[in-house]
Amino acid sequence: MDTRFPFVDWFRNASPYINAHRGRTFVILVEGEAMASGRGEQLIQDLALLHTLGVRLVVVFGIRPQVQQALMTAGIVPTRHDGRWVADSTVMAQVEQVAAHQRLWLEARLSLGLPSTPLHGVELTVVSGNLVMAKPLGVRDGVDFDHSGEVRRVRGGAIQGLLDKGSLVLLSPLGFSSTGEVFDLDASEVAQQTAVALNADKLILLGESEGLRDETGALLRQLTPAEAEPRLEYAEADSELRRHLQAACNASRQGVVRTHLLSWHNHDALLGELFTRDGVGTMITQHRYEQLRPAELSDVAGLLELLEPLERRGMLVARSRERLEHEIDDYVVIERDGMVIGCAALHEFPQSDIAELACVAVHSSYRGGERGERLVEALERRACKHSISSLFVLTTHTAHWFVEHGFRPATLEELPPLKRDTYNQARKSKVLLKELG
Structure with missing residues (x-):
C-alpha cells in the first residue's frame, strides 16, 4: 500500500x-x-x-x-x-x-x-x-x-x-x-x-x-x-x-x-x-529575489526541470542538455530565490533580420503575474538592439496568447529558409509573426 x-x-x-x-x-x-x-x-x-x-x-x-x-x-x-x-x-x-x-x-x-x-x-x-x-x-x-x-x-x-x-x-x-x-x-x-x-x-x-x-x-x-x-x-x-x-x-x-x-x-x-x-x-529588501536576467550554464539543470513537464504534454519540443548548453546565450530566465521559474529564447539566423522567439515557459505555480510578458518584452528589446525587424513563433497550444501580445498569423513562406526547411510537419505548429517598431 x-x-x-x-x-x-x-x-x-x-x-x-x-x-x-x-x-x-x-x-x-x-x-x-x-x-x-x-x-x-x-x-x-x-x-x-x-x-x-x-x-x-x-x-x-x-x-x-x-x-x-x-x-x-x-x-x-x-x-x-x-x-x-x-x-x-x-x-x-x-x-x-x-x-x-x-x-x-x-x-x-x-x-x-x-x-x-x-x-x-x-x-x-x-x-x-x-x-x-x-x-x-x-x-x-x-x-x-x-x-x-x-x-x-x-x-x-x-x-x-x-x-x-x-x-x-x-x-x-x-x-x-x-x-x-x-x-x-x-x-x-x-x-x-x-x-x-x-x-x-x-x-x-x-x-x-x-x-x-x-x-x-x-x-x-x-x-x-x-x-x-x-x-x-x-x-x-x-x-x-x-x-x-x-x-x-x-x-x-x-x-x-x-x-x-x-x-x-x-x-x-x-x-x-x-x-x-x-x-x-x-x-x-534592496535586492529583488525574483529577477529576469541572461541565462548561464549553471541554469541548465533548472531549465531542464522547468521544461520537462511542458515537453511531456507536447507543448514544447524536447531539448537535450547538450542543446541547452550550446544555445544558453540565446536564453533569458526569471530566477526566484535560486529557482528558474521562467525562460524564453531568441534564436537568430545568419544574414536575416527575422528571429525566432522560442521556448517561452513559466512554471505552473507562477503563472498570472505577467512573467510571460516580461520575458517576451526582454527579448524584443534584445532583438531591436541586434537590428532584428520581426519575430516569429511556432506554437501548438498558445497561439491566442501570442495574438493578444501583437503577433499575427503567418505562413511558412515568411520564415527564414533554414527554419522553413526544418519545419516539423507532424506537430503542425501554428506560425505567428510580429513586426517590431
Missing part, C-alpha cells in the same frame, strides 16, 4: 533553505502581545528548532502590553507624547520589573528539556546583559522624557562573540548608559539597530500585522525600501505597523539583506516564511 506523508514532501522542499540558513545571523523581534496572548510557548519551540538547524539567533522581546497592565494595576497613568510614554521613576520601576520578569520567563522556557516537550535533547545557552547602550530622548516639544531613551549603539562585537560560542542572545527593550542609568527603549529600534550592527542576514519582525497589502487587499510579498516607505504616510502615527515598517526600511537601507514583516497570530508564520519559496508575509 502506498502511504503518502505530506510532511515528507514539505521536508524535501525545505531542505535547500535548511542548508542556506545554516550559519546565518537572524535578529527576531517578538512583540509583547505575542507573549501576552499565549503564543510564547510555540514561538520558543520554533526558535529552538532554528537554533538546532544552525541559525545564529538574537531574539529581542517587547513588553508594551505587560507594562501597560502593570501600570494599570498600580494605578499609574503615564504621560504620553509622540507615541512614547514619559518614563519617570514610577513608570520606570514598572518597566524594569516587567522586563526582568519577561526575561526570566523566556530563559526558563528556553531551558526546558523534559522528554515530553519539543525541546527534549536541545541544550540552549541563553545570554543577555548590557549589550545595548542608550541615551535619553531628552526634552522634546517642551516635554522631558526622563528615562525614555533611544539606542546609542549596540555592542556588536560582544554579541558576535556570544553567537560564535553557540549562544542564543536575548535582548530586552532596555538600554544602559555610561553613567549607569537604565533607559526604556522601543523594541523595534533595538531590533533594527542590532541587525545593522551585526550585518545580519535577516531581521524578522513578528507583530499583529501579517505584512503590507495593496489597494485590493492582496498581500504584498516583496518591496524595496523605496516602494515601502510611501506607505508610512497611511499608517497610524503610534501604530505597531508604522514602527515595524520604519525599522524594516531603515535596516534595509543600512545593509540588512532581508527584513520580514510577519504576524504572530499565524502559528506557522516563522517557519513558513523561512522554509517555503514564497513565504507568508512581506519581505523588504
